[in-house]
Amino acid sequence: LRTQWCNEICRHVKGGFKVLQYEGYSASPVYPTQLKEYDLVITTYNVLKAELRLTECGQVVNLRRERKYSPPGSPLVRVKWWRLCLDEAQTVETPRQMVSEMTKKINSTFRWAITGTPISKEISDLQGLIDYLQITPYNDFETWKYMLYDPYMKGNKG
Structure with a gap:
């Protein structure tokens, strides 16, 4: 679904419109200042679920052993977005x-909420x-x- 959205955007939007396929902080660390450089950030529900663990004071829960440092919190919650759209x-x-x-x-x-079955x-x-x-x-x-x-x-x- 994420790739489909990116393909449609590239097909219909002209110019220097910048799109990021966000795969989660653990897959590829991205900072809030970097996210703000994009016109559109697309992610998946699985990434949102995984990022929830990073929203509480930068702590990852359910670790087998304590880490020496805390990972930074999810960049998704550290940006003030203009619009949040959910497909499905x-x-x-x-x-x-x-x-x-x-x-x-x-x-x-x-x-915005996009759904065929509310x-x-x-x-x-x-x-x-x-x-x-x-x-x-x-x-x-x-x-x-x-x-x-x-x-x-x-x-x-x-």
Whole structure:
């Protein structure tokens, strides 16, 4: 999917548009200042899951033995992005999954969700998308449940 996006961008966008296929800090260390040089940074959900471990004070969890130094935190959370886009955004429908947790840590001015199936099983699938999109007050689970989910489930679908 990442390669497909890069091919489409190269085909449709002219000029000096700079695209980076980010494969994760452990694959190829990239610093926030380097990320800011690109017009578009494309990565995968697997990379987001892996980078989540690097977001807590630069510490990697679940090590067999303690390291003498701490690796730097994920550069993805150290940049203020203009726009964060998720393709196949139904991937974040469960707010407590690792991908969802990572997207919450990425700071952006705008958020887009691209999906053909916003509801894959039930109406509660929407809560993860609303949480990702930061649609207040509904991105708070209790507010979502009280104001949208419970009334819908009771038949008040208007």
